[in-house]
Amino acid sequence: MSRRNWDGPRFVLLLYVLLVGVAGTAGFLTATFVDGLERPAYLFLVEFPATQLGFAAYGALTIATVLGIPLLLVVIVSQNIDDEARVE
Template sequence: MSETPTRRGQADYSGRSVVFVIYLVAVGIAGVMGFLLGMVGPNALRSVRLFFLIEMPPTPLGLAVYGMVTLATILGVLLLAVRFIARRYG
């Protein structure tokens, strides 16, 4: 009897799923912006290095991958740190 009643036809969203969706949307936006930046001005851009190891060309695909991987890594580490702290000191 500890179940919480929900309204019929309405989904029950947890905090984790909302944060995960926001994470995916932010990474997707970074990819789109990188792609658009690569389309607009590849002549004025120089290549970037992903994690200081892999050189990415200033093409639409290269900049999209660079933006998505960089943002996914930074936000992923921050979210894992918040999760660890919340479990440890919650």
């Protein structure tokens, strides 16, 4: 039986994908059970239809953006910061 390697980047990526999926599911379920919803606008620019698929896409894209931009900035800074203790 092999042991999975749960190093930091792989775990963070898995958690990111899981959270985006949960947001998409929440959007889908919201459109399923709530009546009279208006069309959501992603970043106030792109309007999605007020359907289950539209709300699922809106929820997933919104969370992907809100979590993805800071995560990308952390990756960029961590790769470019000077580390005196690092031996190369």
